[in-house]
Amino acid sequence: MSAVSDLADLRQGTIAVLERIIAAQPPQAGRLACAVIHLRNIRKVRGLLGDQGAAAYRRAVRLQLEAIPPDPSLVIDGNDDHIILMLPGVMNAGHAELVAQKIERVLRQANDVDAQQAGTEFTLGMALFPDHAEDPAQLLARAELALVAADGADTHWALFDHGLFNELSHSWQFDRELREAIQNNSFTMYYQPQVGLRDGRLHGVEALIRWEHPERGMIQPSLFIPLAERTGLISRLTDGVLRQVMQDVKALQAMAIPSISINLSAMDLEDPELATRVSHQLAIWAVPSRAITFEITESALLEGSETTRRQLEQLHEMGCGLSIDDFGTGYSSLANFRTIPASEIKIDGSFIADLANDQVNRDIVAIALELGRRFGLKTVAEGVETESSARALIELGCEIGQGYYFARPLRLSHLLEWRETWSGRLPDSGGQDTGESP
Ligand code: C2E
Ligand code: CA
Ligand code: CA
Secondary structure, three states: OOHHHHHHHHHHHHHHHHHHHHHHOOHHHOEEEEEEEEEOOHHHHHHHHHHHHHHHHHHHHHHHHOOOOOOHHHEEEOOOOEEEEEEEEEOOHHHHHHHHHHHHHHHHHHHHHHOHHHOOOEEEEEEEEOOOOOOHHHHHHHHHHHHHHHHOOOOOEEEOOHHHHHHHHHHHHHHHHHHHHHHHOOEEEEEEEEEEOOOOOEEEEEEEEEEEEOOOEEEOHHHHHHHHHHOOOHHHHHHHHHHHHHHHHHHHHHOOOOEEEEEOOHHHHOOOOHHHHHHHHHHHOOOOHHHEEEEEEHHHHHHOOHHHHHHHHHHHHHOOEEEEEEEOOOOOOOHHHHHOOOOEEEEOHHHOOOOOOOHHHHHHHHHHHHHHHHOOOEEEEOOOOOHHHHHHHHHHOOOEEOOOOOOOOEOHHHHHHHHHHOOOOOOOOOOOOOOOOO
């Protein structure tokens, strides 16, 4: 939930107090700082000490904070886990920082007394009048904006500035547009061929999402997938991906493409309903589960909880393949292979570039391939850009290659054209190398 909606109902009262102080403050007395404090540990305290304990903790914090401004009435309760402080006489941004440090000290003390186990967890957003705002309502709104920024800061606190305002309002618009795009299904799936390195046959495709934005043009997933994860929209996005891929399966199978890989994000795997959602979609579109492989990054596997493991187990039991994506970047321990029902490893593209000339990468890839063979996993290399990399992979015995050398990710109609012209010819080991992708 956003800090802003949390604060909505106390806004009017707070603005009235701000108005009163601004009117009473002589112009030479410096700035008026408005500080919004989010007590992030209130829920934890409630869990540990119950409702009464949480209320007592909150009162203790408030009492300590009341010692900071010249008058205790300048501390105002927000709902549940917010407290607002008004501080007349702040001279400049440096002074505001000192005030923030003081608030932090006070919060730590309050915490030591009343909720030792809870840990100090708070964020603080601050804005100054008249520097950052023209009126009390704007002052409060800008302190709240700074609070949002403080969420991502190392220091627990942020002072409003105009650059921050532009950045956040931009990303909020992005957020709204992403919601609309999900609603209107403005995404297109592209498919990148995966080629068998022994026989040149088309082994499968990886489905990669694209957002065709009416004004911004094509937006790459690395820009909006993290945003979808942060804003909790990822599961709806993934449902859209599943639906579209399932719809395309018939056309893909008509091109004699046996396997389709779909990317899942770490957050998808934390949904205990994920496997059920997948099985539902498979049933609706009559898609055999063995046609689908899910790609999960190595880091998602390492950091995943018990829920992630259970979902992987269920997807495996349903008959779907599981591929460990970006393999080699997450420092998996060998033990992981025994606990995860993977069917494939996908060696990260960073090891594949310049494979022919880089002995270290060659060694790493050779070890990954050996690991794959020992555990009976399919081996895929991604980011195959040049003929020399493709040839090196063939020499090393990698089974499947994917990358610009063979084809870029293509929309379905272009994939069909590519399919018709793909000769299946692989570079032979002794051939001439241009070092260029075709
Ligand atoms: P990824 O799963 O590692 O996908 C491989 C990325 O490498 C893709 O970028 C692909 O277009 C790009 N690529 C393919 N061949 C080459 C090559 O030869 N050289 C180079 N330099 N790059 C190559 P893309 O499509 O921009 O996707 C980026 C990431 O976004 C993906 O990384 C994946 O993590 C995520 N993503 C893409 N589609 C989806 C989706 O439907 N759902 C989820 N959750 N994530 C997705
Ligand atoms: Ca992938
Ligand atoms: Ca990858």
